[in-house]
Amino acid sequence: MRHLHWFRNDLRLKDNPAIASHTAADSLLCVYLMPKPRPWCNLVGVGAQRERFLRESLQDLHQQLVERGQALMVLEGSPELVLPDLVARFAITEVSTTFTPGSYERKTLAYLDEKLTVPLQVHRGNSLFEQPDLPFELEDLPKVFSPFRRAAEKLNVRGPSPSPEALPPPPAAQFDAIPPADTSKPTMLPLPGGRAAGLRRLRQFVFDDRSITQYKETRNCLDALDGSSTLSPWLANGNLSVREVAHEVFRFEREDLSNESTYWLFFELLWREFFHWRAVVDDAQMFKIGGSSGKIRGNTFDPRNFARWCAGDTNFPLVNALMRQLVATGWMSNRGRQIAASCLINELKVDWRFGAAFFEKHLIDYDVGSNYGNWQYIAGVGGDPRGGRHFNIDKQAGQWDPQGIFTAKWDGDRPSQPHYVIDAADWPIGEGH
Secondary structure, eight states, X not given: OXXXXXXXXXXXXXXXXXXXXXXXXXXEEEEEEOOOOOTTOSSSSOOHHHHHHHHHHHHHHHHHHHTTTOOEEEEOSOHHHHHHHHHHHTTOSEEEEEOOOXXXXXHHHHHHHHHOSXXXXXXXXXXXXXXXGSSSOGGGOOXXXXXXXXXXXXXXXXXXXXXXXXXXXXOSOOOOOOOOOSSOOOTTOOOOOSHHHHHHHHHIIIIIXXXXXXXXXXXXXXXXXXXXXXXHHHHHTTSSOHHHHHHHHHHHHXXXXXXXXXXXXXXXXXXHHHHHHHXXXXXXXXXXXXXXXXXXXXXXXXXXXXHHHHHTOSSOHHHXXXXXXXXXXXXXXXXXXXXXXXXXXXXSOBOHHHHHHHXXXXXXXXXXXXXXXXXXXXXXXXXXXXXXOOOOHHHHHHHHSTTXXXXXXXXXXXXXXXXXXXXXGGOOOOSOO
């Protein structure tokens, strides 16, 4: 039995059921395909910090595999072309991957299922629950969060499965070194990719600093390490399992303290879960202007307004600071994302999907469900029962940056920004992701 595993957003060995399924194989080829720019425009691709975090995650995963007699083959190219070629070249008898939502991702799996001459096994993705665990059928999935949360928080979160102690050897093949990214870690937020760094941050936030005990009060801080858990990049890349994080929270509550803040981190994991399953249900509808609701907003596309927003050059200093932070570090707080999105949608009157695509390019914690689901929420075409959110930016600045420290930091430093020249004809957003 000669198996192949196609890594996607599951860059870990612990709690990875696909990897566990290959332990009895005669050989195992582990493959990762670098993401390519989306076909509809040259802005959606992988930003400098997102690529840097990803490459560090791949290097860390490669080291985990080496310790078990394995290696990681990192290739360029589309899975529709590369995987059938690898199956033929190495006489593979079974291919596996992990599930991730998204309409392009679904179409790719459907194509491979038909094209490959060997079985394709799709295993559970990085979610708290499996589909049969949910207390409703997918077609009956709530459209808003609260009823989903009330049902889901009562469910049992299964424990993470252990890492395999050993893996079958790789076939005789050339495994090139994974080149580092061209960009270094930003001094403002030097978050390294990889499982080891994710485990350190999880331990620090929950057990060492006990920051989780004040999480509900601090989670809206605009600077990353001032209050946010900042676990989302490692969850998005699959360095950490969401079940692993949830059970560390549960352990802290058993052994140390359980309060509203410790629950609130689990509450945020439930939000992530909600967007995951909504992305599965909504499929291509998730990327249409009317979102999952089907409502059509009057927003259009103004290239100048969009370019100013991307470059942090609007009439709103706080929004400018947030956008510069995003491009320089690949990260923005949840509160900051809401403010920046509201500005683009409500003040600049730009179609929300352009902002979601720009976030997709730059966020080191990019997750298709959470990103597009949150943008829909602000635009009023998704899961917000109030029909969208319009933030008073001056009020938000007074509440979350009352002394202007955050704004001054990013205005004073003025990190160099890409010069965005936007031609609406180059950005035909279609139905798919």
